[in-house]
Amino acid sequence: MRKLRRAPGAAVRRARNRFGTPAGLDQPAGVFSRDGRRPVRLFAGYRDVLKPGWRLYWWQTRVLLGLRSRTTLPAELEQLARELLEARAFPYPVDELTSALGSLADRYPEDVVRTGEGAFELRADREAVERTCAYYEGAARVVVEALRPHGFELAGSRVLEIGTASGTMPHALAALGADATGVDLHIQPAAPGTQLALLHELLANGRAPALVEGDAARLSFDDGSFDLVCSFSTIEHLVDTPAVLRESRRVLRPGGLAYHSVHTWFGPTGGHSLCSLDFPWGHARLGGTELERYLGELRPYEAAEALAFYETGFQQPRLTLAESERAMREAGFEILAWHRSATDPRYGRLVRRALGEVREVTPTATGEDLLTDGFTAILRAA
Numbered sequence: 001m002r003k004l005r006r007a008p009g010a011a012v013r014r015a016r017n018r019f020g021t022p023a024g025l026d027q028p029a030g031v032f033s034r035d036g037r038r039p040v041r042l043f044a045g046y047r048d049v050l051k052p053g054w055r056l057y058w059w060q061t062r063v064l065l066g067l068r069s070r071t072t073l074p075a076e077l078e079q080l081a082r083e084l085l086e087a088r089a090f091p092y093p094v095d096e097l098t099s100a101l102g103s104l105a106d107r108y109p110e111d112v113v114r115t116g117e118g119a120f121e122l123r124a125d126r127e128a129v130e131r132t133c134a135y136y137e138g139a140a141r142v143v144v145e146a147l148r149p150h151g152f153e154l155a156g157s158r159v160l161e162i163g164t165a166s167g168t169m170p171h172a173l174a175a176l177g178a179d180a181t182g183v184d185l186h187i188q189p190a191a192p193g194t195q196l197a198l199l200h201e202l203l204a205n206g207r208a209p210a211l212v213e214g215d216a217a218r219l220s221f222d223d224g225s226f227d228l229v230c231s232f233s234t235i236e237h238l239v240d241t242p243a244v245l246r247e248s249r250r251v252l253r254p255g256g257l258a259y260h261s262v263h264t265w266f267g268p269t270g271g272h273s274l275c276s277l278d279f280p281w282g283h284a285r286l287g288g289t290e291l292e293r294y295l296g297e298l299r300p301y302e303a304a305e306a307l308a309f310y311e312t313g314f315q316q317p318r319l320t321l322a323e324s325e326r327a328m329r330e331a332g333f334e335i336l337a338w339h340r341s342a343t344d345p346r347y348g349r350l351v352r353r354a355l356g357e358v359r360e361v362t363p364t365a366t367g368e369d370l371l372t373d374g375f376t377a378i379l380r381a382a
Contacts, residue, residue: 022268022280022346024049029088029278032298035290037357042278042298044088054273055084059119060097063104063112066122070111076100088278089299115191124198132195133202140172143230143259150336150378152257154178157227160251162216162244163234166190170209171200180209181226183219187211217243221251228252230259233374235324236270239316245331249381258333258379265318266358266369267343272313274306280350281370283310284318285357318362320369324377333379341373 024046031039047054055061061084067073068081080100083091098118105112105120115121144154155177161169164182167190174180190197200208214220217240229248238244248258264270271283277294286294291310295303319327321340328335351367358365 020346022049022344022350025280032279032294034286040279040282040285044278046278046280047088047276050269050271050276051273054276055090057273058090058094058097059121060094060101063101063120063122064097067104067108067111070122070125071108090301093301113191113193115189115194121191121194121196123193124195126198129195129198129202132199136168136172136199136203137175139232140169140176143173144176146337146376146378147228147257147259150257150380152228154228158225159228159230160221160226160248162229162231162248163237164211166196167209167211168196168199168203169230169232170211171203174207174209175203175205177207178228181212182209183212183214183216185213185215187213217247219247219251223250224253224256225251226253227256228259229256232261233263235260235262236265236315237313239312241315241319241324242327242331245327245333249332252381254381256381257336258381259376260379261374261376262324263374264321264369264372265314266320266362266365267371267373268347269343269373272309274302274309274313280347281354281358284361284365284370285354287361320362320364320366321372321375322366323364324375328377328379332382334382335377336380337376337378339376341375343371343373347371 025043027044029042029044031041033039055065064073064077064081064084068078072078073081077100080092080097101120102118105114111123112120113123147154154173157178159170159173159178159180161173161180161182162184164170164184164187166188167182167184170180170182188196190200212220216238229252235241235244252258263272266281266284268280269276271277275283275291277283277286278298282294283291288307288311292303292307295306299306325335325338348371351370355365355367355370358370
């Protein structure tokens with residue numbers, strides 16, 4: 001009799017998870033020559049693993065690829081879409097795509113909405129919006145459940161989200177009974193007929209929040225105005241994080257809570273869509289000069305926007321886990337809970353070489369920083 005093949009045991013699976021190759025690092029795609037250091041190997045498809053939605057960073061690609069999923073595109077636009085989907089970086093000038101999309105609002109009035117001078121968005125697809133709505137409702141409930149053990153009830157509470165962008169989370173929090181406000185330097189408008197407008201309508205269910213444009217480092221609200229200050233993937237983008245934390249503490253009542261979900265800079269995906277490179281921790285291993293050359297050589301049609309994002313779209317300086325914790329305490333908060341999200345354990349064997357290069361840019365970085373995707377902190381105003 002032929003013996004049955006046994007499924008791998010837990011020890012074998014753990015070994016594979018620890019010593020295997022992380023996804024996306026199995027297709028070499030050349031090298032990048034560094035300044036006075038060994039070249040680094042590049043990998044095709046790695047950016048798609050790190051940030052699978054990177055192509056949707058631009059409104060032009062959201063419209064093009066979204067429309068492609070709804071209807072048959074003209075041959076010239078279909079060719080542009082195929083090139084975009086197959087490319088490791090934006091394959092042509094963004095202005096070229098903008099020009100090519102110029103007549104879409106007239107050609108597809110049932111699918112495309114004009115939102116500004118030369119700009120478009122897709123008309124709302126109710127089924128897709130309902131799925132997005134369910135995601136944000138779930139995210140809001142996660143906050144409620146996380147804060148309940150600390151004596152906080154959302155219904156009737158005054159809540160401020162910093163870095164609100166489109167204001168979607170305040171809508172979800174308002175639907176659960178909060179007196180919600182969102183603040184951002186620039187509030188993304190929800191043009192009538194678009195996905196965002198319908199999302200806000202479905203989420204808030206008649207309880208629209210207040211959306212205010214302003215600087216989180218210089219809030220316009222009075223002392224003690226809120227019971228909860230929260231943020232979601234915002235802290236890592238604040239130029240002056242300590243100032244924002246101090247302002248958050250100021251506008252909280254004594255004993256009020258803060259909830260911050262942070263996508264850390266030093267984790268594998270910390271470069272976000274524009275600055276995630278084609279090798280592990282590339283965004284943190286290259287300094288500004290080398291990054292500029294990398295972008296110019298390998299992503300010429302994204303280079304200017306990506307470099308501006310690198311220089312102004314993240315903390316200055318980048319904060320490690322320990323530095324983030326210290327900044328919160330120094331701002332006047334007591335840390336009630338700290339939940340770290342570890343990255344894929346297979347990155348562990350790659351840390352040693354990368355860490356030395358990361359420390360040439362940020363001397364305080366640690367191996368734990370590189371192996372952390374993010375953290376959630378629950379704080380109390382001391």
